[in-house]
Amino acid sequence: MSAADVDRFIDQLYKGELLAESEVQKVCQLVREVLADEPNVVRISAPVTVIGDVHGQFYDLLEIFHIGGKCPSTNYLFLGDYVDRGNHSVETISLLVCLKLRYPRRIHLLRGNHESRNITKTYGFYAECMHKYGSAGVWRDFTDVFDYLALAVTIDESIFCVHGGLSPSILHIDQIEALDRFGEIPHEGALADILWSDPDGDVETFGRSQRGAGYTFGSLVVDRFLHINGMSHILRAHQLCMEGYLVLFNDRLSTVWSAPNYCYRCGNVASLLHIDPYLKRDFITFDAAPLSSAKAPPAPNAAQNNAYFL
Amino acid sequence: MSSNDRADNPVLSDHPGIGAARHWLTTQAGKLVENQNVIQVDSEATIEEACETLIRHSIQSVPLYDHRSQTYVGMFDLHDYASYLLSKRATLMGSNNTGGSDHEGLAAATGGTMRRESISPLARKALGDGARRGSVVAVSDMSTVNPFYSVLPETTVAQVAMVFAKGAHRVAVMENERAIRGILSQTRVVRYFFEHCAVQSSSGANNDSSNSSNASGGFISREEDQMLDKTLTELGLVTRDIVTVRPETPVLQALSLLEQWRVSSLAVVDEEKRLVGNLSVGDVKYLVKDRSLISASCRELVQAGRFLQGVYQGKDRAAVFSVRPQATLRYALSKLVATGAHRLWITEPGAGEVLTKARCGVVEQQSSTTSDSTNTGGPPAAGVRSCRRASVSSSSSQTVAIAPPHFGGAFDDTVCGVISLTDVMQLLAENAPKPEADPEYNYASMD
Numbered sequence: 001m002s003a004a005d006v007d008r009f010i011d012q013l014y015k016g017e018l019l020a021e022s023e024v025q026k027v028c029q030l031v032r033e034v035l036a037d038e039p040n041v042v043r044i045s046a047p048v049t050v051i052g053d054v055h056g057q058f059y060d061l062l063e064i065f066h067i068g069g070k071c072p073s074t075n076y077l078f079l080g081d082y083v084d085r086g087n088h089s090v091e092t093i094s095l096l097v098c099l100k101l102r103y104p105r106r107i108h109l110l111r112g113n114h115e116s117r118n119i120t121k122t123y124g125f126y127a128e129c130m131h132k133y134g135s136a137g138v139w140r141d142f143t144d145v146f147d148y149l150a151l152a153v154t155i156d157e158s159i160f161c162v163h164g165g166l167s168p169s170i171l172h173i174d175q176i177e178a179l180d181r182f183g184e185i186p187h188e189g190a191l192a193d194i195l196w197s198d199p200d201g202d203v204e205t206f207g208r209s210q211r212g213a214g215y216t217f218g219s220l221v222v223d224r225f226l227h228i229n230g231m232s233h234i235l236r237a238h239q240l241c242m243e244g245y246l247v248l249f250n251d252r253l254s255t256v257w258s259a260p261n262y263c264y265r266c267g268n269v270a271s272l273l274h275i276d277p278y279l280k281r282d283f284i285t286f287d288a289a290p291l292s293s294a295k296a297p298p299a300p301n302a303a304q305n306n307a308y309f310l
Numbered sequence: 311m312s313s314n315d316r317a318d319n320p321v322l323s324d325h326p327g328i329g330a331a332r333h334w335l336t337t338q339a340g341k342l343v344e345n346q347n348v349i350q351v352d353s354e355a356t357i358e359e360a361c362e363t364l365i366r367h368s369i370q371s372v373p374l375y376d377h378r379s380q381t382y383v384g385m386f387d388l389h390d391y392a393s394y395l396l397s398k399r400a401t402l403m404g405s406n407n408t409g410g411s412d413h414e415g416l417a418a419a420t421g422g423t424m425r426r427e428s429i430s431p432l433a434r435k436a437l438g439d440g441a442r443r444g445s446v447v448a449v450s451d452m453s454t455v456n457p458f459y460s461v462l463p464e465t466t467v468a469q470v471a472m473v474f475a476k477g478a479h480r481v482a483v484m485e486n487e488r489a490i491r492g493i494l495s496q497t498r499v500v501r502y503f504f505e506h507c508a509v510q511s512s513s514g515a516n517n518d519s520s521n522s523s524n525a526s527g528g529f530i531s532r533e534e535d536q537m538l539d540k541t542l543t544e545l546g547l548v549t550r551d552i553v554t555v556r557p558e559t560p561v562l563q564a565l566s567l568l569e570q571w572r573v574s575s576l577a578v579v580d581e582e583k584r585l586v587g588n589l590s591v592g593d594v595k596y597l598v599k600d601r602s603l604i605s606a607s608c609r610e611l612v613q614a615g616r617f618l619q620g621v622y623q624g625k626d627r628a629a630v631f632s633v634r635p636q637a638t639l640r641y642a643l644s645k646l647v648a649t650g651a652h653r654l655w656i657t658e659p660g661a662g663e664v665l666t667k668a669r670c671g672v673v674e675q676q677s678s679t680t681s682d683s684t685n686t687g688g689p690p691a692a693g694v695r696s697c698r699r700a701s702v703s704s705s706s707s708q709t710v711a712i713a714p715p716h717f718g719g720a721f722d723d724t725v726c727g728v729i730s731l732t733d734v735m736q737l738l739a740e741n742a743p744k745p746e747a748d749p750e751y752n753y754a755s756m757d
Contacts, residue, residue, distance in 0.1 A: 085617065118629045122587060122609075122616055149689065198625070208648030212628035240624030263621045 001026055006102045013095040016058065021133055021234055024094065028141040031101045035148035042153045048075040050161065050273040052237030052256035053112065056124070060260055060270065061095070061287040068272050072106035079197070079237040079256065080112020080163035084123035085263055087191075090132050093125075093142055108153055110250055112163040113195040113238065115146035115183045118222025143163050147182050151194060154231070158243075158279055161235040166217045167193030168206045168223055173229050187213060198239055199248055200253075211303075220247045226252060233281075235273070244271030244285040252297050252300070254281070261288035317601055333529050334507055335742055340463025342502055344490025350375045350490070353383050357394075360386045361598035365618065370592055370652075373482060373490060380488055384458050385480075388594045389469070389574075392565045395597065395604065399494045399562060460484045463491055467499060468742065474499065474735035479652075496731040497650065503738065504647045506530075506638050508538050533741045538640040540657055545737060548635045548727040552655075554579045555589060557609035561597070564589055564608050577655055577725045578608055585630050585657050587612050592652075632657045632723065639737070644731050653730035657723035704757050 009019055009027065019027070045269035049068045054061050068074050082096055083089035099107050113119060120126050120143065129139035153161040154173070169190040170176055179191050186192050196214025197204045200207065203218035210216075222234060234253040239246075241257040248254070343433035349367050350362050353374040363372055364386075371387040459473060459481040470481055480495040542548060555564050562574055567592055575590030589608050593615045596602050603611050620626045632643050632655045642654055706749045 005711070016328055074367070085620065113626070118586060119626075123620075123626065124613065124617075127613070187632070196628070204700075208644050209651055211625055212631045212649045212651070262624075263617065266621060272616050 001030060002221050003102065009098045009101060010095065013098060014310045016091055018090060018132060019094055021137055022136050025141050026223075027094075027098055027101055029301035031097050032145055032148050033106050034101060035145070035150070036182075038150045040151045040179055040181050041173055043157070044075070044077065044108060045156050046275045046277050046279055048155060048238075048275050050077045050079050050235055050256055050275060052081065052087075052258040052271070053081035054078070054079055054092055055114070055259045055262070056083050056089030056092050056128070056146065057259050057262075057288075058086070058088030058091040058095075059289040059291040060258070061092055062089070062260060063260075063286060064272055067284060067286055068148060068255045068274070073104040077155075078107070078109050078145060078160060079235070080110045081114045081237065082112070084114045084120055085123040086259070087128070089125045089128050090138065090247075097142070097145060109149055110153060110163055111151060111181075111185075111195060113185065113287055115143075115149060118184075125257045126185075129248070147184065149181075151181055151191070152176055154273060156279060158231055159233045159235055159275070160225075160231045161296075162194050162228065163236060164193070164195045164214055164238045165169055165197030165199055165234075166221055167197060167214075167235055168215060169193065171225070171228055182209045191243075196238075199236075201248065201251055211224060219252070222249050222252050232279075240266065240268060241271075242268045244269040245273065245283045262288060264288075329527070332532065333501060333743060335468035335471065337467045337502070338463060339461050339465045339467060339481070340491060341495050342467070342498055343483050343494050346434055346492035348373075348490050348492055351386060352377060352384075357386075357391060359392070359599050361595045363489070364388070365599070365622075368622070370495075371480065373493070374708060376631050381480070382458060382488075382715055384491065385482075388591045389568070390593045391598075392591055393569055395594070396562065396565050396569065399604070452538060452671045455702045458482060461494070471499065471735055471739050471742070474732065475739040477732050479731075486584075496735060499733050500731055501641065501647045507534065508643055531743045533742070533743070534738070537737060537741050538643070539638050541636050541638055542633065542642060542727065542729060543635040547729050547733060548656055550726050551724050552577050552728060554583075554725070555608050555756075556580070557586065557607060559608045561604055561606055561608060563612050564611075565594070570656050572732070575653060576608075577728075578612065579725065582660060582675060582722075583724045584656055584722050585632060588655065590652070630655060630657075632725075633729070634658065634723075635726065643734065645736070647729070654729050655725050656727035656729060660724050708720075 006027070009023060012019065017286060051064060051068075054064075065071070068076070079081050080095065082093045085094070096109060100109055114123065114125075120139070125142075126136070126139050128143075129302070130136060132138075135292065151162065152173070155303045160173070167190045170193070176194065181191065185195060193214045196209065196211060197216070198209060198211070198216050199222070200216035200218055201244070203216050204220045205218055206221060207216040207218075212238045226232065226234070233251070235256060236253070237258075239257070240253055240262055241255055244257055246255045246257075254273070255309065256271055256273050257268070260268060262268055269287060271283045271285045274284060276282070322429060349363060349369060350373045351363050355374075355489050364370065371385045373382050374384050374386055376383045398565070407722055443601050453502045459478055461470060461481050463483055463485070465483075473481060482496050485491045515699070521552040533717055537545075553567055553571045553573055555567065557578055557580065567576060568574070576586055578587035578589055580586050587609070589612055591698075593611055596611060596615045596618060599618070600614060603614055606614075630650045631645065631649055631653075633645060635656055635658060645651075645654060
């Protein structure tokens with residue numbers, strides 16, 4: 001498969017057209033090889049634009065590229081949760097995976113708690129794959145890719161980025177490096193924690209999470225983590241923010257949320273976070289794209305699947 | 311007599327006598343519902359309105375108030391609604407109520423055998439009334455057959471616990487016969503017990519000093535303390551006697567199973583018997599939001615429920631809440647309280663069945679560590695190496711008690727038991743101090 005082929009896929013996907021099942025399979029196979037070479041904690045440099053949960057809201061993803069600039073002219077870091085809940089998880093993850101394959105150093109994709117087989121079976125991605133492709137092959141291909149996604153990123157050795165938050169089992173970033181990430185997200189343990197935990201202003205250290213996975217963590221834990229690792233800030237996603245973002249603990253931690261009008265009904269605003277070469281942080285908020293809640297392109301029935309095979 | 315004197319000696323002696331610290335069970339019910347915002351529904355409301363109230367406030371049942379008589383006439387509970395749905399479906403599908411065809415209609419509707427007697431009396435009553443009134447059935451038709459458990463604010467938690475141990479999920483704490491001070495649920499009582507008696511600080515001792523405002527009830531007996539450290543297996547909860555459904559099972563069949571076995575939830579398992587989800591009677595309220603779900607599968611109903619839950623709370627939850635048989639009661643309680651769930655499934659590793667790519671995480675040791683080898687029973691499948699895990703404590707020793715990783719369930723576990731709030735109440739009732747020990751413990755019946 002050549003770069004020109006992938007460019008063709010990307011153009012197609014920008015228009016909201018699905019790839020053929022065989023194309024998805026090939027792309028996923030190749031992107032796994034790219035991802036397998038990445039460490040658990042990828043080190044990147046600013047400037048970069050950081051994006052929180054997208055959750056299958058494809059037209060809002062296009063809005064993000066419209067506001068932030070297209071990849072590769074803008075560097076992007078996505079914090080996970082690409083699928084589930086929205087109606088276009090397949091288009092969303094297809095586009096992001098193709099962009100990663102084409103421009104591996106310009107776009108980074110972290111794993112979120114939704115990049116998981118059992119979560120996607122309950123929250124909509126599996127059902128959408130069955131609906132759009134008539135079989136589970138595409139779901140299997142993408143969930144296999146999820147097993148390879150990196151867990152965290154550091155920006156210029158100063159900003160630590162992860163989908164959920166901190167873990168009582170992780171003091172030092174090296175401990176994240178030591179995890180074996182190539183598999184399904186466990187129910188418990190360090191890997192589960194960093195994808196599921198939430199900050200909590202009412203807790204000083206760690207508390208049990210209402211979500212049934214991960215922990216809640218407070219300011220003492222954040223300060224200690226930043227101090228031990230020589231970092232200045234933690235960026236994460238994972239929690240809905242009505243204003244699109246939330247800054248906590250005296251500007252030591254931020255939540256970025258990039259799915260406006262979440263589930264097409266929450267009425268929230270979303271944001272993208274631009275980090276300039278001097279590590280200055282700038283939140284840009286945006287509303288849902290007009291097309292986002294409009295009728296989706298009609299999903300094909302099984303008989304029409306052939307239209308997607310070139 | 312101040313309980314603060316006892317703050318550093320929380321475990322009650324075997325023979326308390328006069329001047330002993332007050333046991334947590336002597337706390338009055340009224341204290342546990344202080345400042346509660348009581349939600350209620352008019353008895354003339356429709357079922358749809360009542361379910362909407364349940365969804366909006368994330369509650370399981372609601373008292374019904376009759377403004378004409380200015381009294382409470384019952385509680386609307388989703389078990390009742392489930393029966394009602396089953397019966398209504400049966401009447402629609404069956405023919406005009408001769409005994410034989412009713413039976414067939416029900417069997418057809420539920421896809422399984424269902425005896426006529428298992429329709430609850432209230433559902434039959436509701437069907438009858440509904441037919442007279444037309445299609446809108448008022449909520450009060452559905453619940454007047456159920457007892458409305460009520461207690462006074464002075465009733466002790468001990469007495470309420472006895473009721474809970476028998477399976478009631480909540481009681482109404484009445485200010486007087488016309489006003490409810492609050493609804494006291496199993497969830498509230500278990501949380502009270504946990505926060506005052508079971509929470510451990512990193513030093514391992516029972517820590518009550520942070521709860522000085524509620525110190526009057528925060529003490530625990532030696533038996534109860536020992537019980538908290540027993541495993542779920544030792545407590546006899548791994549019964550392997552679980553009612554399950556598949557993701558494709560029709561919703562109506564699931565509802566009839568709930569009725570038939572008198573359980574509040576079903577384990578959803580896949581073809582390899584792995585636990586993939588949970589369908590509880592609480593999910594029934596989503597059937598009101600979307601009528602078409604009644605002909606859907608369990609998977610679709612659970613999905614719809616989670617969709618709405620996530621929208622209201624902005625936070626998604628783990629697909630299943632589970633715990634291993636070797637977990638302690640203390641750990642199971644902490645998870646129940648944190649998640650607000652009414653039960654945790656007890657699960658164990660599937661026999662030799664692991665996805666080829668799955669590997670366990672290995673955490674390198676940092677400062678002082680203990681290491682556990684997680685041989686969680688069952689031979690590991692070929693090609694999967696067994697895991698070692700280390701728990702890391704921080705330099706400042708302010709670490710939450712990290713659960714060893716083998717306490718929580720894994721994604722390919724099979725279900726072998728359940729621990730529900732009723733089970734917890736039964737354990738607490740069985741291990742409560744005996745009445746002879748102290749006249750304060752009043753186990754007289756509520757009547």
